[in-house]
Amino acid sequence: MKTIGYQLTPENAQIHLGMIVLQSDVTIEDEFRRYFADTDLSLLVSRIPFEDEVTEKTLGDMAHYITQSTALFPVAHTFDAVGYACTSGAMQIGSDRIRQLIMKERTCRYVSDPMRAALLAFESLGAKNIGYLAPYSTPVCKTMIEHIESQGFSVPHSASFDEEHDQVVGRISPNTIYQTAIELIVSADGDIDAIFIACTNMKCATVLDRITSETGVTALSSNKVLAWDLARSAGVPLDL
Structure with missing residues (x-):
């Protein structure tokens, strides 16, 4: 077998965004494709365990899995920004705590939530x-x-x-x-x-x-x- 050479794309060739999405969410990925249709960026998604029933308890319980879900992104990947994609979960857990839980596993320039x-x-x-x-x-x-x-x-x-x-x-x-x-x-x-x-x-x-x-x-x-x-x-x- 012949061995051939290859070139690598520069690591900073694109904007890199990450999203942590609820296990039950069937909407956000499609809508983000619409919003970023004309933009050359990389968007990677990780899922977080979530029971179907939306209560203050189940929302708060997601705090136990945010760091774990962040760890499922590609190990060597560097993000410009990461979003935790749950409005009511962010309200229940708190934006500052969400940022801490994500940054504990993956340093990035910016963390947001809805x-x-x-x-x-x-x-x-x-x-x-x-x-x-x-x-x-x-x-x-x-x-x-x-x-x-x-x-x-x-x-x-x-x-x-x-x-x-x-x-x-x-x-x-x-x-x-x-x-x-x-x-x-x-x-x-x-x-x-x-x-x-x-x-x-x-x-x-x-x-x-x-x-x-x-x-x-x-x-x-x-x-x-x-x-x-x-x-x-x-x-x-x-x-x-």
Whole structure:
């Protein structure tokens, strides 16, 4: 057999992003492909164990697996940024602790999550009054709304599908999300600056622009704000 030579690509030839995604999530990878379709970057995904039922306990329990999930990325890979892709999990565990758990295993320049990214997006847009649409149970929604308001924002209008099972959440149709968001914005009667559609498993990338153009209210989602925050940290342009 003939032995032939080869060339290696430079290690810094691309932006390298990593994501830790829930075992039950069937949405975020498809939506990130959409958001980064015109961008030359590398996106690697690791999964984290998660029970189907979304409760404050199961969300908090994920803290035990974040470092382990980070360790499953390719050993020699260096990331520009890593995202922990769970909005309610980030709220329950805390963004600072998530960063510590990821950095314990893999040093990278930046760590984000959808909760942190949402707050940064609100601030970037100058949005103070936020409409809130989520799939979660009432206790999880209540805690998240309180967290958003504790950071200096107001959530005067909210709605939830009250669905605890993440496998079901991933099947809620984009049209249902679109119609519900429109109804919430109309009922707010000009009282909100933006609407936040929480949960990375909510399929809404295809309807965000329609919601914004038809109502004049900026529509944001967990996946959109996380993609935006990871991108900007790495110097990649991506509009909200």
